[in-house]
Amino acid sequence: MFYSIKDKINRFFFQKTCAKILTIAPLKMQKKSDTAVLTLLQHKDVFMFLVAAKSFARQIPIGSVYILNDGTLTSHDKTILSSHIEQVEFVELNEITNEHCPQGSCWERLLAIAERAKDQYIVQIDSDTVTLDAINEVAEHIKNNRSFVIATWDDQTIEPMQTSSERIKKNVNPGPDAHVQMVAEQAFGRLPECQNLKYVRGCAGFSGFAKGSIDKHFIERISTEMETLIGNKWHDWGSEQVMSNIVVANTPNAAVLPHPKYCDCTKINATETHFIHYVGSCRFTTKHYANTVAKTIENLSSKT
Numbered sequence: 001m002f003y004s005i006k007d008k009i010n011r012f013f014f015q016k017t018c019a020k021i022l023t024i025a026p027l028k029m030q031k032k033s034d035t036a037v038l039t040l041l042q043h044k045d046v047f048m049f050l051v052a053a054k055s056f057a058r059q060i061p062i063g064s065v066y067i068l069n070d071g072t073l074t075s076h077d078k079t080i081l082s083s084h085i086e087q088v089e090f091v092e093l094n095e096i097t098n099e100h101c102p103q104g105s106c107w108e109r110l111l112a113i114a115e116r117a118k119d120q121y122i123v124q125i126d127s128d129t130v131t132l133d134a135i136n137e138v139a140e141h142i143k144n145n146r147s148f149v150i151a152t153w154d155d156q157t158i159e160p161m162q163t164s165s166e167r168i169k170k171n172v173n174p175g176p177d178a179h180v181q182m183v184a185e186q187a188f189g190r191l192p193e194c195q196n197l198k199y200v201r202g203c204a205g206f207s208g209f210a211k212g213s214i215d216k217h218f219i220e221r222i223s224t225e226m227e228t229l230i231g232n233k234w235h236d237w238g239s240e241q242v243m244s245n246i247v248v249a250n251t252p253n254a255a256v257l258p259h260p261k262y263c264d265c266t267k268i269n270a271t272e273t274h275f276i277h278y279v280g281s282c283r284f285t286t287k288h289y290a291n292t293v294a295k296t297i298e299n300l301s302s303k304t
Contacts, residue, residue, distance in 0.1 A: 007284050007285070010284040010285075010286070010287060010290070011284050013287070013290060014284060014287075014289060014290040014293070015047065017290045017293050017294050017297075018047035018048055018050075018051060018290075018293055019047050020294070020297050021047055021050045021051050021054065021084075021293075021297055021300075022047075022050070022080070022084070023297070023301065024054055024297060024300045024301060026083065026084045026085065026086060027050075027053055027054050027057050027065075027084060027085045027086060028086050029062065029063050029064060029065075029086045029087045030061035030062060030063055031063065032061075032063070033061045033062055033063035034063055034119070034120050034121060034211065035060065035061065035062050035063055035120065035121045035122075035123065035142055036062060036063060036064040036065065036066060036116065036120045036121070036122050036123070037053060037056065037057075037062050037064075037065045037066070037122075037123050037125055038065075038066040038067075038068070038109070038112060038113055038116065038122050038123070038124050038125075039052075039053075039065075039066075039067060039068065039109075039124065039125055039126065039127060040068040040070055040106055040108070040109040041067050041068065041069065041070065041073060041127060042070045042072045042073070043072040043073055043074060043077055044072075045127040045128070046073070046077050046080060046081065048127040048128055049067075049081075049127035050081070050084055050085075051130060051293050051296060051297065052125050052126070052127050052128070052129045052130060052131075053065065053085065053125065054084075054300055055130050055131040055132070055296050055300065056123075056125055056129070056131045056135075058131065058300060058303065059131055059133075059134055059135050059138075059139070060123070060135065060138060060139055060142065062123075063087070063120070064087050064088075064089065064120070065085050065087065065088045065089070066088075066089050066091060066112065066116065067081060067088055067089070067090050067091070068090075068091045068092075068093060068096075068108060068109055068112060069090055069091065069092050069093065070093060071092075071093060073090075078090060091112060093108045096108040096111050096112055098111055098220065100219075100220035100221075100223055100224050101219065101220060101223045101243075102223070102227075102234060102235040102239060102240070103235075105235065105236070105237045105238070105239060105240055106204070106237075106240040106241070107239075107240045107243075109124065109204075109240065110204075110219065110240050110243060110244055110247070111216070111219070113209050113214070114209075114214045114215075114216045114219060114247075115216070117209045117210070117211060117212070117213065117214045118211075118212060118214075119211065119212075120211055121142050121145065121208065121209070121210060121211045122208070122209045123138075123142075123206075123207075123208050123209075124204060124205075124206070124207045124208075124209070124244075125205075125206060126204075126205035126206065126277065128205070128277065128278040128279070128280075128283060128289075129205060129206055129275065129276065129277050129278070130275070130276050130278070130292055130293065130296055131274070131275050131296075132273065132274050132275065132276065132292070132296065133274040134274060135262070135274055135275055137255070137257055137258060137261075137262075138208065138257070141208055141255055142208065144253075145210045145211055145212075145213075146208075146210055146251075146252075146253045146254060146255055147207070147208050147209050147210045147213055147247075147248045147251040147254040147255070148207065148208040148248070148254065148255045148256070148257055149200055149202030149203065149204075149206070149207045149208075149244075149245065149248045149249075149254070149255075149256055149257065150202055150203045150205065150206040150207070150257050150259075150262045150263070150264075150275070150277060151202060151256045151257055151258070151259035151262065151263070152201050152202060152203065152259070153259060154259050154260070155259075156200065156201075156202075156256050156259060157200070157256055158198050158199070158200045158249045158254055158255075158256060159198065159199065159200070160195075160197075160198060160199075161188050161191070161194050161197040161198055161199040161246075161249075162188070162189060162194055162195060163199075164185055164188060164199040164200075164201065165185055165186060165187075165188035165189040165194070166189070168182060168185045168186045169186055169189075172186070174186060176233075179236075179238055180230075180233050180234065180236040180237070180238045180239045180242065181201070181238050181239075181241065181242050183230050183233050184226060184230060184233075184234070184239065184242045185199075185201070185242070187226070187229040187230050190229055191222070191225055191226070191229070192225065193222075197246065197249075197250055198249040198250050198254075199245060199246060199249050200245050200248065200249045200254075200256055201245060202244075202245050202248065202256065203241065203264070203277060203279075204240065204241040204244040204245070205277045205279070206257075206262070206275070206277055207244060207248055208248075209247070209248070209251070210251055210252070210254075213251040213252065214247060214251070218247070218250075219243060219247060222243065222246060223243060226239070226242075226243075257275075260272055260273050261273060261274050261275070262274065262275040263275075263276065263277070264276070264277045264278070264279045264282075265277065265278045265279060265282045265283070265288065265289065266279070266281065266282055268288075276292065278292075
């Protein structure tokens, strides 16, 4: 009960802090940039996304923003977003269908990226991210049209898919109720193309997709094969992240961002971290996220 009350209090003050992002000048697009930001957004995260987008765009020039409406965005939300992002396109989830892939659980996001990455470099940014300082590696990867993904641990690399699968088999014995990521990774070895594929256990919350690098048919084929291997488990929340990691890992010259310069909120290093993903497990347990947002808005204000 005490935890629940504390959580509600933290969330309340966090929203008040986040709302101050509206005092920061609207996000201007760079007309010569073919880099786009894409996110799947819900009503309660509108202010959070504006923090994520404005802090990211302070470091990386972007030419457009795509927002996938999860179905909860109101007309007022869209008005706010449109007034704070110079060029934004809203996409409704029901506009994205594919009979070869699961429905929901962020799959529409990946399919939208695949479609738009034909002509643009797409950066998928979750609303619960904050860019603190220069992110030179991201800028370099975009410049050289290389895909990237945020890491899970130090010195992480993209590796043969078979290696990832064998590691899971050796260290974990996932049961029927295990997370889909564990179940899927264990099944990789049975994919017909496993020997020719790569993998990285990154996070879809911050990933870059090189222009012209994604084949939608590849996504459809692997998705169909995975469903054959693990059944309805492939429709669980988290399967899209597995597929996103497969996509990034198998694009030419893909990279893993250095950790903990880019990390989630459980592994922050105060002297090294420039980009934080505030995953749900630690988002509101303390005031760290709120304090980071407050400082970020203050920094954005001083540079406006």
